[in-house]
Amino acid sequence: MKPVATVRDTLLSLRDLLVSVGPFALLALALLAAAYWWLDPNPPKRVVLATGPAQSAYDQIGQRYQRALAAHGIQVVLRPTDGSSANLALLREHKVDLGFVQGGSAEPQPEGEEGGLASLGSLFLEPVWVFYRAEVARRLPGKALTSPTQLTGLRVNVGTPGSGVPALVNRLLEANRMDPGALTLSRLDQTPATVAFLAGELDVIVFASAPESLLVQMLLMTPGVQLMDFAHSEAYARRMPFLSPVVLPRGVVDLARDQPPQDVRLVATTTSLLAQADTHPALVQLFTQAAREVHGSAGWFNRAGAFPTADHAEYPLAPEAERALRTGRPFLQRWLPFWIANLVERMWLALGIILAVLLPLSRVVPPLYAFRIRSRVFRWYGQLRDIEAQLAAPGADAAALIAELEALDTRVAGIQVPLAYTDELYALRQYIGAVRRRAAQPPAARALTGPAAAPTLATPANPT
Known part of the structure; x- marks a missing residue:
């Protein structure tokens, strides 16, 4: 047979086969399209994350999440805020997709009222840092600040209302039966408050921040600035479940300079990453995986692998986050790009159902092909x-x-x-x-x- 005739006959057979298979293929594509629309397997490519003030720990950590998800093609838009309470308000108003929220920032509301928020896990500890100047210490009994009761008459900055620190300070004062009016309170942001503190315009400044905060690290190394030792840290933790007693070990800030010169007892809140309850499961999975990378190493107050965790959760844990915390990265994502692995992982059940429907129907194709060819003759x-x-x-x-x-x-x-x-x-x-x-x-x-x-x-x- 001539090569031209062979090619012609082959193309003819392929054309007839494609025409016969066409309805079957169209049905398969229609079922796949319907399953894809229904399951919506791929997450949105843009999300908004509420962080905190500029140069705060929330801001720096948000940038790390931004870089981690950019590797998967997800644009994380960072929304600067006053802090934890502002983040919680934005989440409840559905103005952001995710946000860092400090434990004890507000009482969790019923799901129907709070817009259905879910936790992606507890990320890190945020100690309550109470910094005071050395000349203030000289006027105190014992020459050191060890209890909120010693703040009477002092100029104290507790941060902006959106940071959540004012509410926390009020709880500490209430636990000590103190009237906030006994203090000269100011509500400056962290940066201007630090400037005023170093200029001698404030006696005490209160932060509730992770040790990654540049301002916290700077104040810990500043001569003439001391850190309050919470003598009753265990008692505060027992009375307020969202607090944990922690210890800043001697020399952990700077071993060469022996900073701090002794162990300092602190109380710390646990910060969680909250999201809307209807956040795409693949997005929850990606953020939880990023949390393992960002927060999984050892820190000043925890050993490696202690965070993220499902403990200390004040809000329901998202099912996808719970699975990611328990099992880590899914098997397919270890070998395939995220988008392909995620598509297969979320579509496999639908693909199995579609195959179960199409396999019996596929038996119609050979008789249909034969009928089409023979009908040209008959x-x-x-x-x-x-x-x-x-x-x-x-x-x-x-x-x-x-x-x-x-x-x-x-x-x-x-x-x-x-x-x-x-x-x-x-x-x-x-x-x-x-x-x-x-x-x-x-x-x-x-x-x-x-x-x-x-x-x-x-x-x-x-x-x-």
């Missing part, structure tokens, strides 16, 4: 039988019928079918030849021979 049998019926009628015009048979044979000769079905084509041409020979006989002989014998229409076997 549809001419109707015209051939009409000619044969006219030939059997009295006074038939044999010459005209023979000319019609010649035209029919010419058209049939131009039919193209795959090699496996050529016997069907040749059977038709033999039938035409038999009728043509009968038409060429005299009328008397034509009546004696009778109709031409039709070839068999059984499904042919593939040629060897």
